Amino acid sequence: xxxxxLTIEYDGTNYVGWQRQDNGLSVQQVVEEAIxxxxxxxxxxxxxxxxDSGAHALGQTANFHTxxxxxxxxxxxxxxxxxxxxxxxxxxxxxxxxxxxxxSCKAKEYMYQVYNGKTRPAVMRRYCYHVPKDxxxxxxxxxxxxxxxxxxxxxxxxxxxxxxxxxxxxxxxDLSKKEDMLIFTFKGSGFLYNMVRIMMGTxxxxxxxxxxxxxxxxxxxxxxxxxAGPTVPAKGLFLVxxxx
Amino acid sequence: xxxxxLTIEYDGTNYVGWQRQDNGLSVQQVVEEAIxxxxxxxxxxxxxxxxDSGAHALGQTANFHTxxxxxxxxxxxxxxxxxxxxxxxxxxxxxxxxxxxxxSCKAKEYMYQVYNGKTRPAVMRRYCYHVPKDxxxxxxxxxxxxxxxxxxxxxxxxxxxxxxxxxxxxxxxDLSKKEDMLIFTFKGSGFLYNMVRIMMGTxxxxxxxxxxxxxxxxxxxxxxxxxAGPTVPAKGLFLVxxxx
Numbered sequence: 001x002x003x004x005x006l007t008i009e010y011d012g013t014n015y016v017g018w019q020r021q022d023n024g025l026s027v028q029q030v031v032e033e034a035i036x037x038x039x040x041x042x043x044x045x046x047x048x049x050x051x052d053s054g055a056h057a058l059g060q061t062a063n064f065h066t067x068x069x070x071x072x073x074x075x076x077x078x079x080x081x082x083x084x085x086x087x088x089x090x091x092x093x094x095x096x097x098x099x100x101x102x103x104s105c106k107a108k109e110y111m112y113q114v115y116n117g118k119t120r121p122a123v124m125r126r127y128c129y130h131v132p133k134d135x136x137x138x139x140x141x142x143x144x145x146x147x148x149x150x151x152x153x154x155x156x157x158x159x160x161x162x163x164x165x166x167x168x169x170x171x172x173x174d175l176s177k178k179e180d181m182l183i184f185t186f187k188g189s190g191f192l193y194n195m196v197r198i199m200m201g202t203x204x205x206x207x208x209x210x211x212x213x214x215x216x217x218x219x220x221x222x223x224x225x226x227x228a229g230p231t232v233p234a235k236g237l238f239l240v241x242x243x244x
Numbered sequence: 245x246x247x248x249x250l251t252i253e254y255d256g257t258n259y260v261g262w263q264r265q266d267n268g269l270s271v272q273q274v275v276e277e278a279i280x281x282x283x284x285x286x287x288x289x290x291x292x293x294x295x296d297s298g299a300h301a302l303g304q305t306a307n308f309h310t311x312x313x314x315x316x317x318x319x320x321x322x323x324x325x326x327x328x329x330x331x332x333x334x335x336x337x338x339x340x341x342x343x344x345x346x347x348s349c350k351a352k353e354y355m356y357q358v359y360n361g362k363t364r365p366a367v368m369r370r371y372c373y374h375v376p377k378d379x380x381x382x383x384x385x386x387x388x389x390x391x392x393x394x395x396x397x398x399x400x401x402x403x404x405x406x407x408x409x410x411x412x413x414x415x416x417x418d419l420s421k422k423e424d425m426l427i428f429t430f431k432g433s434g435f436l437y438n439m440v441r442i443m444m445g446t447x448x449x450x451x452x453x454x455x456x457x458x459x460x461x462x463x464x465x466x467x468x469x470x471x472a473g474p475t476v477p478a479k480g481l482f483l484v485x486x487x488x
Binding site for chain 1: 253254255300302320321324329330331332333334335361362363364365366367369371482
């Protein structure tokens with residue numbers, strides 16, 4: 001028995017997210033079906049975590065147990081030959097049997113792309129959120145720095161999430177710019193449901209001058225989701241890397 | 245009568261190219277129909293030049309004559325409200341009546357994206373050509389530098405093109421890299437039919453060690469298309485900017 005870790009890139013536009021759902025096609029289901037086509041085995045693939053419907057991944061990870069005789073190094077090419085063109089396996093490697101993509105995870109990195117041009121984007125339309133208003137980059141960077149560190153992030157957790165311990169550590173929250181595209185990156189010990197998208201909605205309000213930078217510490221202290229900004233669209237969100 | 249210059253971005257995946265064709269939907273037709281919806285006028289839009297089926301544009305330009313009373317500054321938003329999401333007008337401005345997007349053009353800039361990762365890309369699959377083989381960046385940069393300057397580019401012209409004067413000037417041919425994506429840029433006085441795609445096919449052969457760098461001057465001198473490399477896929481090609 002082997003325990004294989006896959007690194008998977010996907011364009012989430014046409015999926016209900018990573019995790020199997022009743023209401024549509026998930027990336028997990030497509031990957032499990034591809035593994036079955038290649039190995040003949042029906043397996044359960046454990047992702048590092050859910051990704052939202054319409055969100056993307058450059059480096060989602062997942063593991064599964066298999067008795068296949070296909071050499072691990074050949075798995076990416078074999079799987080890519082049967083996967084649809086919006087999902088690609090970037091890497092496969094053999095791990096200790098107790099490795100679990102979700103429970104062994106040490107940190108994650110996300111990216112959120114905001115297109116700040118005056119008119120809507122065409123080429124990158126699936127991969128960014130269009131904000132035509134002027135944004136104050138300095139204020140947003142200050143806000144990002146206030147989000148770094150260990151905090152109770154309850155205020156940035158989607159209503160309805162059942163998680164009770166909301167303390168997480170954000171190691172790094174940065175902003176870079178390439179022409180009209182603003183690229184926000186967040187690396188942290190873990191992220192609550194919709195946390196990046198709600199933090200982004202809040203940071204963008206700060207960028208628009210609708211909310212002062214100084215609001216961030218009070219907001220964290222309040223633990224009240226209704227005081228934070230809106231949940232921005234999933235299409236700007238990328239799971240970049242999962243650390244073990 | 246006003247003469248309006250549009251700057252247009254498009255994802256060319258679903259079009260037969262810029263120019264109207266009998267065999268499918270062109271960007272030109274869609275833009276002309278959008279103008280008719282907004283102004284009520286049937287106009288002919290002059291593009292700066294054709295773009296290939298499946299190729300993209302970040303800054304295609306086009307002009308048209310109109311009597312519309314819509315203020316020029318409002319045209320991008322008005323047109324974008326009726327255009328499909330893979331075409332966007334970035335800018336509109338009023339030009340002298342004798343301005344013509346094609347004949348007034350002084351220079352053009354193209355970009356070609358090569359994804360050099362080992363496995364196929366998922367997110368950027370529509371916007372790059374996947375070359376999994378190792379590529380020698382130094383050799384490719386040397387080749388690009390040999391393409392700069394004023395030359396007869398006949399050897400890089402698609403067979404069947406009727407253009408007779410093939411002397412063009414390439415002001416700049418560069419290569420940059422962002423992770424696994426290689427970004428080639430070409431700025432020149434003008435480009436022959438398929439010229440960027442055939443130059444790219446030739447430069448990539450040099451990168452793979454299939455052709456020596458020193459071959460470039462001989463190739464230019466030969467004026468023989470059959471001695472150059474293959475025409476690489478249109479999906480990696482972007483018309484970035486048209487200069488006037």
